[in-house]
């Protein structure tokens with residue numbers, strides 16, 4: 017940008033600088049940290065949270081919130097598991113259909129999208145507060161996840177040769193250019209999301225809705241449509257995560273994803289997106305997800321007890337936002 | 352005359368903008384000290400410095416010849432300096448009395464809020480301002496003029512010695528403004544010093560004692576109001592003597608663009624009609640104006656046409672096709688657009704840039720319009736900036752960094768970007784300086800010549816007379832009179848608007 021002072025530039029990159037700082041700290045103090053196996057494991061963990069956080073960023077930009085993503089992860093994972101293990105049972109015709117893996121992936125992700133859209137529909141059509149609507153969905157989707165196999169898991173999802181549905185574990189374990197697919201998926205989704213938020217009308221309209229809904233409405237922004245779609249996209253991201261995690265574990269558990277929505281929200285907030293809506297970026301969110309991922313990975317390597325890990329993580333999230341606020345004030349006053 | 356407050360060599364620099372360039376400003380005790388200048392001249396910035404909202408980059412302030420350090424709004428309050436800001440800031444969800452006593456609550460012996468006392472004091476204030484506003488109404492339910500009155504009441508309640516009023520009258524009707532002037536007279540008689548900013552030059556001549564002019568962030572001159580006239584003010588402000596009045600338009604009046612038939616709208620929570628069987632039409636090439644007192648339903652009428660208000664009876668036709676319950680975006684793409692009265696609430700998205708705001712309404716014609724093209728956008732916005740003379744150093748700057756009048760121009764630019772057939776403007780000149788006002792009128796005439804139909808609402812009779820081809824006078828929910836040509840006079844407008 018033209019005419020930006022060095023100070024302002026540093027300020028813009030503050031989250032990134034913090035990330036480098038944390039990263040260097042563990043690089044020097046924890047031996048195994050910089051090994052390529054560890055870095056790949058770390059990034060794989062980050063990717064899960066980052067993908068959820070990308071969808072969450074859309075929602076938060078419109079000044080909403082989506083508490084249901086963790087449950088939708090569990091639900092979509094169970095659906096993938098069901099379709100591989102038992103197939104689609106159509107009782108009155110007495111048939112069972114087994115799909116190929118790619119169809120199963122698409123169905124699971126679409127289920128996530130639809131559940132997200134249901135959130136959006138309830139929020140926009142019936143003016144239910146996003147917190148309430150998605151809180152309800154948190155229970156509903158988890159309930160469905162448990163109902164699918166009566167609370168039990170689908171183990172060993174390797175498929176059967178004769179049903180032509182093998183290869184599911186490859187999604188979680190396969191690599192391309194020696195990076196796991198999971199990481200590639202995060203990259204690609206992040207790039208699309210950056211493009212959506214900065215280069216399309218849809219993106220600008222998200223910011224406008226979060227900034228001033230009334231003015232956006234009067235300017236002809238399709239407030240309900242855009243809002244509904246952001247929840248749909250958040251559900252879509254949750255569906256993607258559901259498939260990936262199920263494949264990584266080669267089994268689906270109905271409790272997968274419990275409280276993951278909170279990690280996603282933390283990443284978004286750490287990345288500098290305002291919970292009031294209208295301000296923030298996908299880049300920030302990705303950095304936020306990395307901050308959380310590097311911290312927890314580093315702490316494990318340092319042998320910090322898991323109880324203390326929670327205390328530290330929580331404190332750092334709040335501290336980061338506090339510093340953010342102070343600096344914003346300081347910068348505004350200063351120039 | 353006794354100097355009470357003095358600003359010497361004040362500089363204020365924002366990134367990329369010099370808002371004040373060694374400005375001097377004298378404030379005389381118990382006088383109405385008027386400050387004028389074009390949009391973006393630096394008036395509000397200077398007032399923000401006096402009231403502790405902003406800190407000057409350099410320069411000094413003196414109170415009673417003693418140096419004065421103001422670092423926060425609290426400092427200003429302690430020195431008995433109060434301000435009514437140009438952009439209203441209130442709590443829409445709180446009641447009138449809660450707003451007036453916010454952070455200043457009256458407590459009783461148990462340290463709880465003494466609501467009854469607050470309500471009775473609010474009633475007194477409203478009596479003084481001759482306003483019929485219920486202390487328990489929520490702020491968001493009030494008209495914008497009434498919100499302004501509450502803001503004034505809040506400042507009066509604090510009983511400051513120096514009271515800054517940054518364009519307090521821009522949203523007021525003539526009657527409300529004249530009450531305000533009475534209050535100002537009373538205050539100065541009691542020894543209170545007033546600093547008064549306005550773009551309405553007649554009222555400055557009426558109530559001002561001393562005038563200070565800023566131009567391009569610089570101090571130009573200071574003069575006794577008794578020694579000057581309006582052309583003098585414009586000359587000092589703009590650097591030239593006066594504007595040619597808008598010449599009569601060459602527009603040919605054509606076909607009906609919009610037609611409303613039997614519109615009924617009930618007042619909220621009541622069985623009374625705000626709009627009672629209103630029918631009218633407006634034609635291409637014509638500037639139609641609605642005139643009426645505040646609260647006569649002009650804004651609501653525009654909002655019905657725009658599709659913002661949906662629970663009305665009656666029907667609307669655009670070029671003889673009935674408009675069904677379509678969304679606002681559909682109506683915009685069909686060529687209807689509204690410049691709203693409340694620019695902060697409905698006009699602007701505060702966290703977006705000038706560019707994004709200007710292009711927010713742009714309609715997509717092709718699929719590829721879904722993607723933003725920064726070069727194309729930039730040139731479109733630069734054209735609009737030139738066309739309307741918007742003062743901004745970089746269109747990526749936040750909209751809130753513009754002066755009030757320039758923000759208003761962005762709202763107008765946004766509407767023009769949609770290429771409308773029907774352009775509705777609700778008080779479009781609020782807070783806009785005289786030069787820009789003429790500019791806006793000129794643009795309206797030009798657009799009418801191009802065949803647009805324009806509906807213009809203003810509470811300024813002079814503005815209505817200057818631009819309207821035809822005026823419909825509204826009173827008590829009905830159209831009481833239609834005036835054109837030589838019937839269009841100040842007297843007839845006033846007479847018929849009383850109902």
Ligand SMILES: Nc1ncnc2c1ncn2[C@@H]1O[C@H](COP(=O)(O)OP(=O)(O)OP(=O)(O)O)[C@@H](O)[C@H]1O
Nearest residue numbers: 365370390391392393394395396752753754755756
């Ligand atoms: N926070 C800010 N950041 C950058 N520039 C600013 C900021 N606030 C004001 N400015 C600039 O300072 C200049 C003076 O603005 P100011 O609001 O004082 O004008 P004004 O005289 O009150 O105009 P108006 O009559 O339109 O209210 C403008 O060019 C404006 O864009």
Ligand SMILES: [Mg+2]
Nearest residue numbers: 395437754755
């Ligand atoms: Mg101003």
